[in-house]
Amino acid sequence: MNIRIGYGWDSHAFKPGVPLKIGGLAIDHPEGLAGHSDGDVLLHAITDALLGAVSAGDIGSFFPPGDPRWKNADSSIFLNLALEEIQNAGYRIVNIDTTLVLAAPKIGPLAADLRERVADLLDVEPSNVGIKAKSPEGLNLDHVAQAHAVVLLEKVENPEELRSMSDVIESQKQLEDVVKDLVSQVHGVEPRRVLKPVFDTEDIT
Template sequence: MSFRIGMGYDIHRLVEGRPLILGGIAIPFSRGLLGHSDGDAVLHAVTDAILGGAALPDIGELFPDDDPSWEGADSGRLLGLAMEKVAEAGYRVRNVDINVLAERPKLSPFKEAIRDRVASLLRVPPVDVSIKAKTRERLDAVGRGEAIEVHCVALLMEESKS
């Protein structure tokens, strides 16, 4: 049995007039993430991590922001399509570890819901999804509350060939 590790990253600017969606969960906040799709930086980082683990093209290549068919797309759908490609490559997700960096809003009350949603999308038990919320201690754009940044590491397992 072989294992592969993938790393995903995303950052989006916070803007007025958009809902804040993280890990497929709507978070009550006065601003949301700017993006061609729904701007869900958590699911974008997870998507890139699993694609990277399988040595597949990244999210920007598969779902380019100059393609109008992806405008406003639900990032859960993008992750589902990426999961299909990972399965076709012979792998499945074993676990993911996600760091969300945001000065505001405070994400602790939403971590369990995000974990459960990400686990559902990845078809793994919630215990195989780690979500940590951190701040940048008021340093840089994230620390000034201008953006939200996400890092994700994914462990993939080779599917047994029967």
């Protein structure tokens, strides 16, 4: 099959005293999203959509919420893992469409910046990223943020066209080694040589 579709969904409650991060973008707001990691509901949904498209499980399969290594972790780490998975399966992203459901903050004024940031993380053109928002009117969910994501992938016939998608997050080379070790474990291949991390795995931020 040359085309695959993936769907992802996630939700997090708002919590005072934590920073708000959506789509890899820091947003000025009185409350952030509660979660074991940084609570980035949009990146979590996109990650699950990518993993689901290539039948690679879900975000919890790779990053259990009880694992202290992922406490306060940047959700771009999870997204990077999903990009590695679709590359290993021989696919690339055609386009992605997302919908945020939340009462505040208003996403309209932020949509262009969110689109640029998500496109950068996925290494696609902004025109291939859809960012929409809806109010949870009548759902009694004013203190919750939800995200839906749908992704379309296409098979890459020439393997040379696939470059390592881990290059997208250039500032997290040590974390990429963690991601690739996880991939090797899942696929039952010999794991990479373990490097001593230069960061505290108990507090990845």
